[in-house]
Amino acid sequence: MIVTTTNSIEGREISRYNDPIAANVVIGTNIFSDIGASYVDFFGGRSTSYEKNMQEMYKRVTETLKQRAQAIRADAIIGLSVDIDEISGKGSQMFMITVVGTPVHLKEVARVPVEKQDDLLDGELIQQKVRADIILEN
DSSP states (O other): OOESSOOOOTTEEEEEEOOOOEEEEEOOOOHHHHHHHHHHHHHHHHHHHHHHHHHHHHHHHHHHHHHHHHHHHHHHSEEEEEEEEEEEEETEEEEEEEEEEEEEEEEEEOOOOOEEEEEOHHHHHHHHHHHHHHHHHH
């Protein structure tokens, strides 16, 4: 399934839009991740434990979104938006990732080869090809 942040898919035509769908994943950080992150925060650098958690969350939440789109027989999800938040309080810290996208149904766009003469396109030839394409489509 195609998942994209864009609102169209090259070479495909959207035949039907569905209502937007969303998925959330919340994951808690453990004490060891917090200790490691505090050192990284103090000395600088990257927190690989948090990065791994974020990558796993993104993978899980996009898979959930794909499953929801497949349940309505959508071919793709367009306009994907990702939001990451921190939830903390009462001595705990968690991360939440939310994705929203629009499931769509696609149809293949027929491509008619166009012949050129002297690097110019013949307008009449294009009209004939378009008519032929419409006849084939119907």
